[in-house]
Amino acid sequence: MLTFKLQRWSAIALLVFLTIHMIFMHYVPPFHISFDVVQARLSTPTWKIIDILFLFSVLVHAMAGSYQVITDFESAFNYRKALAWASVIIVILAFVYGAKTIWAFQL
Amino acid sequence: MYTSTGFISWLLRRISGLALVLYLFMHLWVIGAANSGVQVFNDRLNAVQTPLFKLFEVALLAAVVYHALDGIRLLLIHYFDLTEYRKSLFWAVIILSAIITIVGGGAILVIAFTGG
Amino acid sequence: MSNNDTQRTVTVRIQRFNPDVDKKPHMQDYQVKMWPGMTILDALHEIKTHQDGSVTYRRSCRHGICGSCAMHINGRNTLACKTPIINEVKKNNTVTIGPLPYLPVIKDMVVDRTSFWEQYLRVKPWLIPPDDIPEREFRMSQEEVDALHDAEACIMCGACYSSCAVIGLNKKYLGPHALLKAFLRVLDPRDTAPGERLEIVSQADGVARCHTIFNCIDACPKGLNPTQAIETLRKLAQKRQKYEEAKAERQKHLNEPIPS
């Protein structure tokens, strides 16, 4: 049930963040993205918070989803504990890496 | 295999979801170049903003739009007990996805080829 | 439809498989003369008794209440006895019949339902009544009875179970039929173990494994809606304690007239 719930909550969060992300990245000028553009945006703390939350929810959603897809197979289902831990670790690693990246734009 | 609108929606949702996961990690890697400095970042980013990649982005848009709309459909069904409307909601999602993909994708291409 | 039309001869294409002699399933055609009102089951009976006695399927009641004859007809799961053949004859004058998908085939249309019944047992299908049993019936309102309709009308035919793609991947999933049964007991005001049952269905192979594929609704020959039952169980599982309390409260009045 936890996976199921995580999947829905993160989906609702994504609805907000992904929409913002898509619109600002692709439909609001400038259309060519470079370091400066990103840095300009990320200099406001609101954007930073939004991006971090976005990153977190998308990772949770992605890994919960992948976990669901994999454990739907009976053979994998029997190893679901291990798979769950693997997903959690991947989420943490990717989150740290992503957060570091967002931080990098402060330079 | 037992097919129905529900099954098709599930299959598309799975495929789009997994494709998005794949993209997500690629995306993280691309952006992650920022950790190695401005130059590397701009190079990598330029590489993925060529017209070819714009086509790819349209496909991505289709996946995101379908997946998101279908996700909304599921959430609606979960929280408002709409199982009886599953078929009409499915077709609504398909049609809306098509419209948004065409309009949004068109915009991406127009922007890409006219340089914005 | 003219008389001529209903009395023509049609081809019934049957998937044949006897694991003792066949390496893999193959299709075999039979010609059957239709009569008005003939069902798929009648056609199978005609084939079995006059043409090929080895064609094997389950059946008993002939009118859609025993649940024996669920099979795969023209790509759909349904009851052979409730399906008029004329509705199924395709343009090439053929009806195609096979066993329920995703289940091991025992012979022709007979499938191994072991996992189906195991899952049914796992939800403890029987009522767990209160300790103090009144002399007369427990009081229940007609609304409470109506809420159980789908679960109570289920004939355990398995059409839903064997249409669900999750079952195709994973036989550990409880499946729509067992969840419908769990729903019956969880909602029944007389059952005293809603918590225990919600615990069972909240496990990893329970309601969370339903991906809302809806094949079960589309397949059910009785027009039932297992998905709605699953949705309800999911909601109740998330507020288990509150529901248990509400039910305990309701059970204090099981012995009293329903106020009108």
Add this chain to the structure above:
Amino acid sequence: MQNSDVITHDVIVVGAGLAGTWAAMTAAENGVKDVAVLSKIHPLRSHSGAAQGGIAAVLNNVRPVAGTGPRGPLEQIPPGDDPVDSFDLHMFDTIKGSDWLGDQDAIEIMVKDAPDVVIQYEHMGCVFSRTKDGRINQRRFGGHSAPRANFSADRTGHVLLHTIHEQALFHNVHFYAEWYVMDLIIEENIVRGVVAINVLTGDIKMLRAKAVMFGTGGYGQAYKVTSNAYANTGDGVALAYNAGAPLMDMEFVQFHPTGLYRHGFLMTEACRGEGGYLINKLGERFMEKYAPDKMELAPRDLVSRSEQIEINEGRGVMEDGQGIFLDMRHLGREKILERLPEVRDLAIAFAHVDPIEEPVPIQPTAHYSMGGIPTTVDGEVLANANGDLITGFYAAGEVSCVSVHGANRLGTNSLLEASVFGRRAGRAIAEFIKGGAKLHPVPGDPAEKNRKMVQQLFDNDGSELVEDIVQDLKMTMTNKVGIFRDEEGLKSALDDIHKLQERFKNIRVMDKSKRFNTNLSMTLEASHLLTFSELIAAGALNRQESRGAHSRTDFPKRDDENWLKHTMAHKDEDGRPKFSYKDVTLYWDRFPPQERKY
């Protein structure tokens, strides 16, 4: 005998309908650890699940609204108000329905156990339809003079069967699903066990037990138009008869007035209980002529005969004039959807008629077997007309004949009978086992004998198809041993049956494989049809009177002087039936025979 081929249990129940499952569950509940149930189809597929209308019991929850007459609306009885129904009334209705052939001691037990059984169902989780204040709702049924049919929409049997099956699972009863019992072993009047095929593998095994109980259901498949399942081939009666047990009152076969035209599926009596009309070609409610008081809700034998007379005299509907209209339109959409949803589905699926908008074509259909294995009120099987018992052998439900239905059963009394006497048999079996019942040795090797018999069937390779014989038998039974009977017809029927029995020796079984061979079981079933059909015809020929469902045009009157007695058929040495007769138990002071008028 190879040991791996023998399975042993304390109690073996054959049949997983209401009767068998009640017995098994009750025996287990009463402390018998090792109870096994064999069923040729999965337990939940048993024919009990097809019952629609209701189960009778005097609960006094509902009464007719004052001053609205016999078909007016019903209301719940407010607490404290006088009851409208009583045990005596239920008894009298049943006795009158049975045309005084029912044993009144058994009827009394059934009627008095009824409320308890229905309440037990309710406590076990059965979902009944409800009155406003939450009691079990009740409806009217043919031949019952008070609303006492307790129901769950129009799938009462389904709900009861699932409930009792779940309880049996809870009590750890062991089920052998899809095991076909092909032989019953009785030696020196003591039951030894049964021989059964595991249908899945084709293996034939001996199953030994201290007690064997039969709840194998009815034999409606002997008729062309029938409401009965394919599985209702009277295996139980034929097996018992072949093993030396007698059969009682086999000539009484009930025809239900409202089978769906051509198909025979039941349009439950509740259609009329809720207020439906029967209409002939001229648009007349012809029951006015035959039962001016009860009209459509007269007992089944009478209504079926009335329909048949209308049909025979050319007032039937449909192309061939063999139908009658059941008109429910005036009940209104809401009532039909709430009370008769399954029936509506059936009419739409098979007759392409929506009862909300059009009358439904129906015709009389073979429905219920009053006769069967004679038992005491505790399910113990009688060895003869003197009342001696066969040790360890029990029966209940439609396969048995206690006899509560006599010459004609009232609707909703048979779910009741199967439950009440199934439960009683269960208790008696528990007593019997706990009283030190022994496992008696099995003489010879019955399993091997049956294996050889099957091999012979396979090797036979004759020229006759089983189905042709079955179809001819059904025609004979319908035309000559049907609703109306006479000497000439019955004699010719017997003749036909003997010829068919001869033809059966020359059959060919098409499927000779071991795995899930339903062709084999259908062949065995056909042999059972031929066995007991002979008894129906012979018993009917002997009984020179008209009583209940047995209607002789050459003897149109009931004859209490000579025929107020049960027919007992024994298998004689030459393989033909030998008849003796057994007295009916009557409470002369309370329910003396009267003329039967409705």
